[in-house]
Amino acid sequence: MVGEEKKIIFTEANAGCYGDSARGTYIGRDVAIPIAKAYGFDPYPTPCDCDYCGVNHNSPNYDIFRCEYYHEIWDEAETFLNNRTEDGWWWGSTENGDWGLWIADEEEPK
Numbered sequence: 001m002v003g004e005e006k007k008i009i010f011t012e013a014n015a016g017c018y019g020d021s022a023r024g025t026y027i028g029r030d031v032a033i034p035i036a037k038a039y040g041f042d043p044y045p046t047p048c049d050c051d052y053c054g055v056n057h058n059s060p061n062y063d064i065f066r067c068e069y070y071h072e073i074w075d076e077a078e079t080f081l082n083n084r085t086e087d088g089w090w091w092g093s094t095e096n097g098d099w100g101l102w103i104a105d106e107e108e109p110k
């Protein structure tokens with residue numbers, strides 16, 4: 001056995017840009033984490049004890065962007081999505097900052 005069986009949710013049919021680079025570092029909060037959550041990702045399997053979350057976790061104005069572990073949670077959200085994506089495709093940020101589901105190992109233009 002090599003870990004749990006990969007359950008594919010995302011395929012070529014889902015490919016595309018989901019977050020424009022204009023969102024910058026907010027893409028995680030506004031796009032990546034919400035998409036992962038929609039498919040069952042839990043950003044806080046255990047309550048976060050960072051200074052911000054410890055006080056604000058239950059606030060209606062809670063902003064995950066201010067969590068000290070924001071970038072780690074964003075990474076985990078991408079890993080969650082990529083673990084549910086067929087081979088040859090990947091979720092993440094491109095060099096120009098767009099975020100979405102992209103083809104892996106794209107061939108050089110001829």
Ligand SMILES: [Zn+2]
Nearest residue numbers: 048050053067
């Ligand atoms: Zn936190």
